[in-house]
Amino acid sequence: MFKQIIAMFSSRSVAGISLFLALTLVGGVEGTIGVNYGTLADNLPPPRKVAKFLMESTVVSHVRLFNANPEFLRAFAHTSIAVTVTVPNDQIPDLTRLNFAQQWVQDYIQPHSPATNIVRILVGNEVISTANKLLIVSLVPAMQTLQTALVAASLDGRIQVSTPHSLGILSNSSPPSTGKFRQGYDTHVLKPLLSFLRDTNSPFMVNPYPFFDCSPDTLDFALFRPNAGMFDENTELFYTNMLDAQLDAVFSAMKLLGFDDLEIVIAETGWPSMGDPTQVGVDAESAAEYNGNLMRHVTSGVGTPLMPNRTFETYIFALFNEDLKPGPTCERYFGLFRPDMTPVYDIGIVRPTVAAAANIQLATFLLEMILSQHPNPSAYAART
Structure with missing residues (x-):
C-alpha cells in the first residue's frame, strides 16, 4: 500500500x-506567469514571508501590486521577482503635474530600485470603465508626465509605464474580427494612449475574464474544454476557447487604429473557487481547470488565431483569497492560495x-x- x-x-x-x-x-519575458498580489484581507501573511515563498517555492516570476507600498517593495528586494506597481486611480489627476510625478518617483521608486526589480508602473486600473471624466482625460497626460519623471531619474530604460483596461473599452467583440473600441474613446483617449505605448516600447494591458462572460452553454468554451467552438466568417478562423476570442477582439480594435504591432499583456484573469449558487462553474475544480489550462496555453507559443506563434505575459488573479473584498461571494475566492499559503488547488504553481x-x-x-x-x-x- x-x-x-x-x-x-x-x-x-x-x-x-x-x-x-x-x-x-x-524564452523572453512574454511567456512568463505572474500573480496579482491583492491585500483586501485581514488574515494575510507578512509581505517578506510572501516574497520568500514565491521566490523559493513557486514558479511565479512576476508580481503585480495594486499600490506602491514601501513595505511590500522592500519585501521583494533581492528576490529577482519582477514587480509591477500601481498608482491608485485617485492620484491620476495629480500625476499630470510634473512636480508631483517627480516627487512620486522619488518617494516610491528610487529608494527601492534596483534592489527591488521594479519593471513597470501602472497608472490606475480600468480607468476608462470608471466613466469618471476627470480621470479619463487625465490618464494619458499622467502617463506622459510620469514617463518624463522616469527619464529625469534615468529609470526609463528599466521601468515601463502602462495602464490596464477592462474589456468594457470594446463596443464590438464578437466575432473577434469585428472588435473595435468605443466611439469617442477610440480617437480621443485610446489612440494617443497607444501612440505613447509604441513610443516607449510598452505593452497594451487588458483584463479578460471568461468567467464573467460565460453561461451554462459556453462554460466548456470558457474553460478550454473540448467544445463546438466558434467560427469567424470574416477571417475563416476557428476559436476553441473564449480567452483567444477576447484577446483577438482587442487585437482587432488595436489594428483598426493602426497599432497591431504592440504587445498585449494579460494584466488580470482568473476563476473563483467558490461563489453564489446562481453562478456557473464556481468551484475549485473549475478554477483549477481554467487557471491550469490558461498557464499551459499562454506559455505554449501557439498564440491565438489572429496572433499565432506568440506567448503572453499573464498575471493570474489572485495570489490569495481576500476576505474583505466587497461584492458577490466569488470576489473573495479568486485566490490560488489560502492565507496560510497552502494551495486552494493544484495547478503546478508550486x-x-x-x-x-x-x-x-x-x-x-x-x-x-x-x-x-x-x-x-x-x-x-x-x-x-
Missing part, C-alpha cells in the same frame, strides 16, 4: 513538472521539488497512521 500511496501522489506531480518545464523553456517533498511527507504520515492502527504493524509493512 505504501508504494501505491507514493505512486498516487507522484502522479499528481506530473502536470506540475510538465508546466514547470514549459515555463522554463519559453515547484515540483516542493510539491514532491510535500507528497512524500503526506504519504509517510498516512502510512504511519495505517501501521499504528494495524494489530501487527511489522507483518502489515512486509505485505506492502
Whole structure:
C-alpha cells in the first residue's frame, strides 16, 4: 500500500513538472506567469514571508501590486521577482503635474530600485470603465508626465509605464474580427494612449475574464474544454476557447487604429473557487481547470488565431483569497492560495521539488497512521 500511496501522489506531480518545464523553456519575458498580489484581507501573511515563498517555492516570476507600498517593495528586494506597481486611480489627476510625478518617483521608486526589480508602473486600473471624466482625460497626460519623471531619474530604460483596461473599452467583440473600441474613446483617449505605448516600447494591458462572460452553454468554451467552438466568417478562423476570442477582439480594435504591432499583456484573469449558487462553474475544480489550462496555453507559443506563434505575459488573479473584498461571494475566492499559503488547488504553481517533498511527507504520515492502527504493524509493512 505504501508504494501505491507514493505512486498516487507522484502522479499528481506530473502536470506540475510538465508546466514547470514549459515555463522554463519559453524564452523572453512574454511567456512568463505572474500573480496579482491583492491585500483586501485581514488574515494575510507578512509581505517578506510572501516574497520568500514565491521566490523559493513557486514558479511565479512576476508580481503585480495594486499600490506602491514601501513595505511590500522592500519585501521583494533581492528576490529577482519582477514587480509591477500601481498608482491608485485617485492620484491620476495629480500625476499630470510634473512636480508631483517627480516627487512620486522619488518617494516610491528610487529608494527601492534596483534592489527591488521594479519593471513597470501602472497608472490606475480600468480607468476608462470608471466613466469618471476627470480621470479619463487625465490618464494619458499622467502617463506622459510620469514617463518624463522616469527619464529625469534615468529609470526609463528599466521601468515601463502602462495602464490596464477592462474589456468594457470594446463596443464590438464578437466575432473577434469585428472588435473595435468605443466611439469617442477610440480617437480621443485610446489612440494617443497607444501612440505613447509604441513610443516607449510598452505593452497594451487588458483584463479578460471568461468567467464573467460565460453561461451554462459556453462554460466548456470558457474553460478550454473540448467544445463546438466558434467560427469567424470574416477571417475563416476557428476559436476553441473564449480567452483567444477576447484577446483577438482587442487585437482587432488595436489594428483598426493602426497599432497591431504592440504587445498585449494579460494584466488580470482568473476563476473563483467558490461563489453564489446562481453562478456557473464556481468551484475549485473549475478554477483549477481554467487557471491550469490558461498557464499551459499562454506559455505554449501557439498564440491565438489572429496572433499565432506568440506567448503572453499573464498575471493570474489572485495570489490569495481576500476576505474583505466587497461584492458577490466569488470576489473573495479568486485566490490560488489560502492565507496560510497552502494551495486552494493544484495547478503546478508550486515547484515540483516542493510539491514532491510535500507528497512524500503526506504519504509517510498516512502510512504511519495505517501501521499504528494495524494489530501487527511489522507483518502489515512486509505485505506492502
